[in-house]
Amino acid sequence: MDYAVQTATDGLHVTLKGRMTLIDHEKFRNVVDAIEKSTGSKCVFDLSGLEFVDSSGLGMFLIARDVALPKGMEIELSGAQDGVKRILQIAKFQTLFSVRP
Template sequence: MKLTVHKDTSGIHISVSGHMYVEDASQLREKALEALGNDGKNVVVDLSGLEYIDSSGMGVLISIHKRCVQRGGGVTIRGLHGTVQELFELTRLTKVFTIS
């Protein structure tokens, strides 16, 4: 998995590519929570390069979303495609996240 995280005035931008397994999910959680800090509330996650995500990766995205909502923000998911998009639709997470 390749992961990039950067923060600017509009929020946190995360890009994930490759395959996200349980060991990668903890890295995503750590980097995202570090970027969110005490005041972050908006996150954009680009999954256009992601080919596979397991349940632990989905769980991390949900926990990031929950933290953002508690702060009055949210998570936007971009670039859903293929099996990753099918998984989001099957689990109805397309109704939880803002999808663009």
């Protein structure tokens, strides 16, 4: 997985590309650290370049949510395509996150 974190006026914009699996846990820690340090109200994950996510990847989103919620920060997942979109639907992530096309 490749990622980029950008500061936006209302929080963070995180772009994820490639495959998000267990081996990306350490990389994702940097994203969680950015969420912890952010003073914004929103963190948008752009998933349009994400080709695959496994259960460990889903767990990483839950970790991000656990860090963001006490700060009053909303997590939005946007642009998921094909298989990633399907996995998010199966996991019912729309009940935990704001999920946008």
